[in-house]
Amino acid sequence: MRLNILTAVGIALLCQVPAFAWSNKEHMQFARIAAERLIADAKTPPAMKEWLRKGLGKPMDIAAEKQWFMNERIGLFVRTTDPLPYWATMPDMMVMGDNPSKKVEPWGAHERLMHFVDVEFFMADSARRIYKHDLSNKPTVADFPDNPKDYRWERAGFLPFRVRECYQKLVESIKAGKMTDAPGQYPRDEHAIKWAGYLAHYAADNTQPQHATEDYKSSRYFTDGRKSPNVHAEMEYRMCDDDQDDYADLRAEFWPLFEKALAEGKDPVETKDLFRATIEVSLISYDALPMIGRAAMAAAKQGGTPEKPEGPAGEFDTRVFFRSKGTFQGREMTVMEMKAIQTAWAVKRIERLWLAAWDEAHARKPD
Ligand SMILES: [Zn+2]
Numbered sequence: 001m002r003l004n005i006l007t008a009v010g011i012a013l014l015c016q017v018p019a020f021a022w023s024n025k026e027h028m029q030f031a032r033i034a035a036e037r038l039i040a041d042a043k044t045p046p047a048m049k050e051w052l053r054k055g056l057g058k059p060m061d062i063a064a065e066k067q068w069f070m071n072e073r074i075g076l077f078v079r080t081t082d083p084l085p086y087w088a089t090m091p092d093m094m095v096m097g098d099n100p101s102k103k104v105e106p107w108g109a110h111e112r113l114m115h116f117v118d119v120e121f122f123m124a125d126s127a128r129r130i131y132k133h134d135l136s137n138k139p140t141v142a143d144f145p146d147n148p149k150d151y152r153w154e155r156a157g158f159l160p161f162r163v164r165e166c167y168q169k170l171v172e173s174i175k176a177g178k179m180t181d182a183p184g185q186y187p188r189d190e191h192a193i194k195w196a197g198y199l200a201h202y203a204a205d206n207t208q209p210q211h212a213t214e215d216y217k218s219s220r221y222f223t224d225g226r227k228s229p230n231v232h233a234e235m236e237y238r239m240c241d242d243d244q245d246d247y248a249d250l251r252a253e254f255w256p257l258f259e260k261a262l263a264e265g266k267d268p269v270e271t272k273d274l275f276r277a278t279i280e281v282s283l284i285s286y287d288a289l290p291m292i293g294r295a296a297m298a299a300a301k302q303g304g305t306p307e308k309p310e311g312p313a314g315e316f317d318t319r320v321f322f323r324s325k326g327t328f329q330g331r332e333m334t335v336m337e338m339k340a341i342q343t344a345w346a347v348k349r350i351e352r353l354w355l356a357a358w359d360e361a362h363a364r365k366p367d
Pocket of ligand 1: 022091092115201205
């Protein structure tokens, strides 16, 4: 087991960075901000606030969150005793640490497959199960069978099932009154903070556009897909938590966009069916993929067109990438603004799912 962890970590380090999801740093912060916003909301039940306060550990306000975002360095191995942020990173730790043959039951698949859903696999025509820049291989909600035994899930990923499962486990834990860690019981005990953290993780992965496509590194925008830059890593962690550069300028540009999206953005999902909701989030996020691809081409000076890249790619310029403009949700915006919208949406999804679980466990009618 130990050997396996070291091997996995070795591989992860060799590849520079694992392509899991938003960075550990972001997963910690999304869970924390969701809890802080619920605590600040007069409509949140007082007992829920109390539980969230315990999960938070050290309380922070949004100004402290900004400082933390600007200056904190987390990396691949999380160092914290704050329960909620810790558990929100655990699913990615399991991707690294779990034996490759270990299966998450009842899904019968490795933890790695819990974090995404590659929507193209649900195109009826099997020849069209690949990403295309014009989004012509994007299925509709009705194309996804709510049946985990359908063979396509094994390749597409189990995110819609995993989100629903974590939500149900959270409801059960709250009903059973198992609200937080029992000292000395890790990892045997089940409790609401653990499942709230897991749920926060997967709900946040859901808004990363590249977690909705088989072309998860946007490599179809490059002449040589195998040697293409790791656009997935650029999208997720580079600006927030890089080994080599703090990107203070990009972080300072990003934060006001994120706060604005938190204040103004809406969760457009209406359904309460979490399987369907997860797919809707993936399909909406999917529409950001063309702008990510074009921006990646610009950042790496890749010649040709999105449909037909030509010539060699150069070194990737993260600043050019995040400042590139494209169209998303019917208007022009930079990749950075799109990231702000998607990550603020993640925070809102987390709040909504936690609150729904709390209400369901207490058989309380939502306001
Ligand atoms: Zn993940």
